[in-house]
Amino acid sequence: MTALLKVQGLTKAYPGVVANDDVSFEIAEGEVHALLGENGAGKSTLVKMIYGLVTPDAGHMTLRGAPYAPAEPRAARAAGVAMVFQHFSLFDALSVAENIALGMENPPPLRQLAQQIRSVSETYGLPLAPDRLVGDLSAGERQRVEILRCLLQDPRLLIMDEPTSVLTPQEVQILFATLRKLAAEGTAILYISHKLEEIRTLCDRATILRRGRVVDSCNPREKTAAELAEMMVGTRLATPQRTDRPAGDVVLQVTSLDRPSPNPFGTSLRNISFSLRAGEVLGIGGVAGNGQDELLAALSGEAPARSDAVLLKGQPIGALGPSQRRRIAVLAAPEERLGHAAAPDMSLTENALLTAAIREGLAARGFLKWPAARAFAERVIETFDVRTPGPGNAARSLSGGNLQKFVIGREVLQRPEVLVVNQPTWGVDASAAAAIRQALLDLTAEGTAVIVISQDLDELMEISDRFAALNEGRLSPPRPTAGLTLEEIGLMMGGAHDMEVADVDR
Amino acid sequence: MDLSAINPVVLTASLMVAATPILLAALGELVVEKSGVLNLGVEGMMITGAICGFATAVETGSPTLGFLAAMAGGAALSMVFGVLTQFLMSNQVATGLALTLFGLGLSALLGQGYVGVKPPATDRLDLGPLADIPVLGRILFSHDLVVYVSLALVAGIWAVLRFTRAGLILRAVGENHDAAHALGYKVVRIRLMAIAFGGAMAGLGGAYLSLVRVPQWTEGMTAGAGWIALAIVVFASWRAGRVLLGAYLFGGVVVLQLNLQAAGVAVPVELLSASPYLVTILVLVVMSADRGRAALNAPACLGRVFHASS
Numbered sequence: 001m002t003a004l005l006k007v008q009g010l011t012k013a014y015p016g017v018v019a020n021d022d023v024s025f026e027i028a029e030g031e032v033h034a035l036l037g038e039n040g041a042g043k044s045t046l047v048k049m050i051y052g053l054v055t056p057d058a059g060h061m062t063l064r065g066a067p068y069a070p071a072e073p074r075a076a077r078a079a080g081v082a083m084v085f086q087h088f089s090l091f092d093a094l095s096v097a098e099n100i101a102l103g104m105e106n107p108p109p110l111r112q113l114a115q116q117i118r119s120v121s122e123t124y125g126l127p128l129a130p131d132r133l134v135g136d137l138s139a140g141e142r143q144r145v146e147i148l149r150c151l152l153q154d155p156r157l158l159i160m161d162e163p164t165s166v167l168t169p170q171e172v173q174i175l176f177a178t179l180r181k182l183a184a185e186g187t188a189i190l191y192i193s194h195k196l197e198e199i200r201t202l203c204d205r206a207t208i209l210r211r212g213r214v215v216d217s218c219n220p221r222e223k224t225a226a227e228l229a230e231m232m233v234g235t236r237l238a239t240p241q242r243t244d245r246p247a248g249d250v251v252l253q254v255t256s257l258d259r260p261s262p263n264p265f266g267t268s269l270r271n272i273s274f275s276l277r278a279g280e281v282l283g284i285g286g287v288a289g290n291g292q293d294e295l296l297a298a299l300s301g302e303a304p305a306r307s308d309a310v311l312l313k314g315q316p317i318g319a320l321g322p323s324q325r326r327r328i329a330v331l332a333a334p335e336e337r338l339g340h341a342a343a344p345d346m347s348l349t350e351n352a353l354l355t356a357a358i359r360e361g362l363a364a365r366g367f368l369k370w371p372a373a374r375a376f377a378e379r380v381i382e383t384f385d386v387r388t389p390g391p392g393n394a395a396r397s398l399s400g401g402n403l404q405k406f407v408i409g410r411e412v413l414q415r416p417e418v419l420v421v422n423q424p425t426w427g428v429d430a431s432a433a434a435a436i437r438q439a440l441l442d443l444t445a446e447g448t449a450v451i452v453i454s455q456d457l458d459e460l461m462e463i464s465d466r467f468a469a470l471n472e473g474r475l476s477p478p479r480p481t482a483g484l485t486l487e488e489i490g491l492m493m494g495g496a497h498d499m500e501v502a503d504v505d506r
Numbered sequence: 507m508d509l510s511a512i513n514p515v516v517l518t519a520s521l522m523v524a525a526t527p528i529l530l531a532a533l534g535e536l537v538v539e540k541s542g543v544l545n546l547g548v549e550g551m552m553i554t555g556a557i558c559g560f561a562t563a564v565e566t567g568s569p570t571l572g573f574l575a576a577m578a579g580g581a582a583l584s585m586v587f588g589v590l591t592q593f594l595m596s597n598q599v600a601t602g603l604a605l606t607l608f609g610l611g612l613s614a615l616l617g618q619g620y621v622g623v624k625p626p627a628t629d630r631l632d633l634g635p636l637a638d639i640p641v642l643g644r645i646l647f648s649h650d651l652v653v654y655v656s657l658a659l660v661a662g663i664w665a666v667l668r669f670t671r672a673g674l675i676l677r678a679v680g681e682n683h684d685a686a687h688a689l690g691y692k693v694v695r696i697r698l699m700a701i702a703f704g705g706a707m708a709g710l711g712g713a714y715l716s717l718v719r720v721p722q723w724t725e726g727m728t729a730g731a732g733w734i735a736l737a738i739v740v741f742a743s744w745r746a747g748r749v750l751l752g753a754y755l756f757g758g759v760v761v762l763q764l765n766l767q768a769a770g771v772a773v774p775v776e777l778l779s780a781s782p783y784l785v786t787i788l789v790l791v792v793m794s795a796d797r798g799r800a801a802l803n804a805p806a807c808l809g810r811v812f813h814a815s816s
Contacts, residue, residue: 053688089685091678093806102678103689105669163753 002027004188005068005081005157007052011061012045021212022059027157031050032179032189034199034220036232038429043192046209047159050190051083052076064156077105082150083159092135096145097133103149113385114317120151124178139288140171145316147178158182159190162197167287169457169490176202195458196225196431210234247465248278250331251449252418253311257318259298267291267473270420273466274478276418276449281440282478283464284453286493291473292453293335296422299451300332301325308316312418326358327416332427333407335426335453337400344396348388351395352377352410359414376413382410385435401428405436412439419443422453457489470492512765514684517758522653523719525757527552527711527728529656531735532742533663534707534748539739540667541700542807547587548604548708549732550609555580555709556716557613560625560723561715569628573652573713580709581702583609588701591811592694597775598809602773610726620723628652628718652714657750659707664746676700680805683812693812708732734783741790743803748793 003026003316009025020042027033037043048054052070061081062069070076073083091099097114101107108116114130121128134145143163150158152482160179164172178188179202193199199206200220208216208231218233223231240446245435257272261422269291276282286292297303297312301322310318312330322332332465333341342351349402362373384405388398395403408424424440425433441463453470454460461481468478471494479492531548538545558579587605590596624721628650636647660780667673676696678687683693715731734756742748759782767778 004680025523052690073688077690081606085688089688091681091685093681093803094674098674098678101671102674102686102691 002029003027004031004064006062007050007059008051009059010046010056011059012042012054012056012317013051018212018485020049021057023209023212023214025214025217026061027188027190028469029156029188030036030183030186031205031414032183032191032203033158034203034206035190035192035209036196036199036228038100038232041209041232041429042212043209044161045188045212047161047192049081049083050076050157070092072223074105077103077153077155080154081159082153082155082157083149083161084146084163085161090134090142093133095131095133096128096137096280097130098129099145100152104153104232105156110242118151121148122304124151124181125143126147126178135370140167141376141435143167143175147175151182156187157190159192162194163191164193164195168484169493172198175482196220196228197458199228199247208232218477229430235431248281248391248447251278251313252276253314254299255309255311257298257304257305257309258303261473263293269294270473271296272475276451277449278417278449279444280466281444281450281452281464283467284451284469284470284475285460285467285489287345287454288455289468290494292422292470294473295470295475296332296334296420296453299330299336299418299420301330305467325356326355326414327372329358329359329415331355331411331418332420332422333411333422335422337398337403337407342403344373347394348381348386348391348398348406349374349377351406352380352391355410356414379389380406380409380413383413384439397496401432401504404428405432408436408439412443415446416443416448418449418451420451420453423455424452425454425456425459433459457486467492511522512762512769513582515641517645517761517765519648521754521761522645522649523757524760525710526653526656526752527715527719528731528735528738528756529660529753530652530711530714531732532738532753533656533659533709533746534711535735535739536742536744536746536749537667537676537707538665538700538704540680540744541676541697542683542805542810542812543591543697543701544598544602544809545584545587545605545701545704546599546705546736547584547605547732548610548729548735549730550606550612551580551705551708552609552715552732552735553581553613553726553728554583554609554798555712557617557620557712557723558709559713560716561616561620563625564620564623567626569626570716572625572717573710575788576709576713577706578709580707580712581705583612584701584705585698587705588698592697592701595811595813598811606732614721616723617723617725620637621725623723625717625721625723630723650666650718652710652718660746660750665720667746677805680807683807687812697812708735708777711735728799730783734786737787738790741787741794743794744805745803748790752786752790755789756782759785 006026008024010020012020023046028297035043045054049056052075060107068079070079084244095391097110097117101110101113106327107113118132119129126148128141128144128148132144161173167175183189191203206218206220207214220228253275255273257269259269261268267290293361298305301324302322304321305318307316307319312328315324338344343354353362353368356376360376362369380386381391383387386402386406388402398406410420411419424436428436437459440452444450452460452464454474464481466478467484469476469492476492530669531552535545535548555576559576562575563569568698588599590601591598608752631654632650633647637643667677675691677697679691679693712728715728720727738749738752742752763778763781767775
């Protein structure tokens with residue numbers, strides 16, 4: 001195989017950090033190449049340089065033997081490099097065809113483009129109606145829009161940044177079939193993911209980045225996931241340990257919880273029932289947008305429900321608001337870190353006060369106890385290894401993973417009886433994620449009942465005792481995690497969304 | 507009271523004249539907002555355009571040069587807003603309000619020597635036999651060029667936004683600036699061009715006020731027209747056709763209430779004077795009551811600061 005893209009000595013420094021330091025690697029034609037690394041290892045900066053969004057400080061690239069230095073994404077696309085973004089690159093209020101036209105250099109008239117979209121989408125098993133509004137599409141369908149946008153330009157190199165984080169297992173299979181077909185046709189694929197198992201099944205080669213440097217490369221098929229994780233982190237990763245203990249009494253009982261969605265694009269909760277025992281982790285999976293946020297809101301008290309729909313040790317608490325629930329040790333940490341779990345422009349101390357004032361006694365008679373609040377924030381920072389200069393820093397200034405450790409730690413240290421977390425390790429690197437999962441498991445050892453809502457199935461399999469899936473606002477009956485296969489989980493999650501027609505001709 | 511003195515033909519014809527300044531300013535603001543920028547300085551740009559156009563027309567004797575100077579003046583003032591919000595990342599609402607205050611003050615200063623001066627007359631466009639058609643000729647074919655330009659702009663802006671690539675890119679920038687940036691579109695440059703266009707349109711609208719509609723210069727003569735233009739854009743749910751409707755509705759009620767006042771209707775003058783504002787907003791609120799659809803048309807990034815950090 002000949003090298004399609006050669007990257008030599010790429011370096012990019014931002015004030016205070018070197019994002020990429022002398023990075024070199026090559027991608028062959030038709031190769032599926034994985035880029036592995038923790039958050040902040042420099043993966044995104046590297047692909048942004050390849051895609052022309054960021055100009056390197058030093059180093060050079062060659063594409064098919066010719067020097068390649070794209071000044072802007074337009075130049076990269078013209079040279080045959082296309083990129084599927086993790087987020088931020090679709091326009092909700094525009095149609096599928098308009099979205100695709102925006103990503104092309106010289107789009108044909110819309111009607112002709114719609115024809116092309118239909119034919120290409122059928123060839124690759126990604127059915128899509130060109131005139132639908134992107135805002136109405138499911139996550140899997142949105143990703144198809146992105147992929148099609150790239151495919152219509154006949155790319156030589158396709159960069160994919162965390163493409164599977166929003167897909168069901170079945171959708172992932174379809175995506176992989178598409179990518180394999182593309183690779184067989186000679187398109188090289190640069191694949192970024194945290195999910196090591198996926199990389200092992202899909203990729204031919206992997207380049208591993210740590211703190212901006214290439215530390216290793218390997219054939220991921222010959223390595224175990226644990227070995228890959230070690231290469232990424234540089235040290236042995238502790239898998240969360242759980243102590244086997246008999247489940248306690250039922251703490252939380254939810255019966256026929258219904259809640260119509262307050263906004264037209266939300267999901268209504270329908271007839272949700274489950275019970276939760278002390279010391280147990282209930283994992284709730286499902287594709288994003290199937291009622292996760294709404295369920296968290298109903299359990300945290302943000303969206304009060306019928307009083308007897310939620311029982312805490314037999315006491316009705318369904319109608320209580322968040323503060324009243326905090327007082328009786330029912331705590332929650334929502335998914336969106338900036339703006340929901342934390343106020344971005346307030347300091348960590350202030351953010352600690354916002355949820356812990358009641359349980360930690362950080363306010364008295366309407367006055368704030370600053371020293372106590374600061375001490376509590378420092379305790380969270382200390383216990384959860386939050387990397388920040390101090391509790392006076394604004395929440396916004398922390399990286400996603402560090403802020404996530406802070407918002408989870410803040411709840412964990414309040415000694416909850418019931419803790420509900422949504423996407424506890426979203427966008428968090430492997431070692432921090434392991435730390436967060438361990439903290440949740442440690443809580444259960446003390447008898448706390450934990451509900452983990454997540455889209456990361458591996459995570460749910462790792463830490464939960466029982467698993468249930470949310471699908472269009474309905475919750476499947478929880479099943480013990482042990483012995484559950486991926487296929488069964490996929491079916492619980494409602495199977496593939498509109499994927500029946502997706503038949504890749506092989 | 508003598509309602510028979512009100513001639514519907516003359517009323518309709520003068521309605522178009524009364525609505526044109528607001529129509530022009532609102533069309534400009536429509537384009538600006540579609541690119542995701544909220545410029546509250548329309549009033550300031552209008553009145554700056556009004557004095558720039560007035561002064562130039564008086565000095566050169568040419569209304570055409572006056573209109574061009576008004577566009578240049580409005581655009582120049584809008585660039586103050588553009589630089590502050592797009593490069594220095596200032597808050598758009600505060601900057602827009604400041605721009606209005608600045609424009610009112612600046613125009614008063616520039617207009618010192620022009621109070622009570624009579625500007626050269628703006629000729630009506632000679633449409634020959636068309637103007638002789640009874641009723642229609644008086645209503646439709648006896649105006650000056652700017653009225654027809656404003657109508658052409660309604661159709662033009664609608665078509666550009668809907669059918670052209672430039673319009674698609676403009677909408678995309680207003681919808682999601684991060685995504686547009688990731689695809690390689692120059693968000694700041696596109697927005698600056700939109701802001702300049704909005705400024706030029708507001709300036710033209712202002713000059714139409716001082717050169718044709720009134721025609722003379724007095725301090726603060728825009729009297730809230732810029733604010734009405736802003737309101738019309740929102741209530742028209744960012745559609746050019748509805749902006750036309752809103753502006754003409756406003757113009758119509760303005761002319762009607764003046765006529766009613768002249769006819770001596772037994773309604774307090776204050777209420778009559780306020781009626782154009784009330785009626786326009788009321789009608790547009792009713793029309794945009796379908797929230798879901800109106801929201802769909804609203805630029806999602808309206809008023810948000812774009813920082814190309816990633």
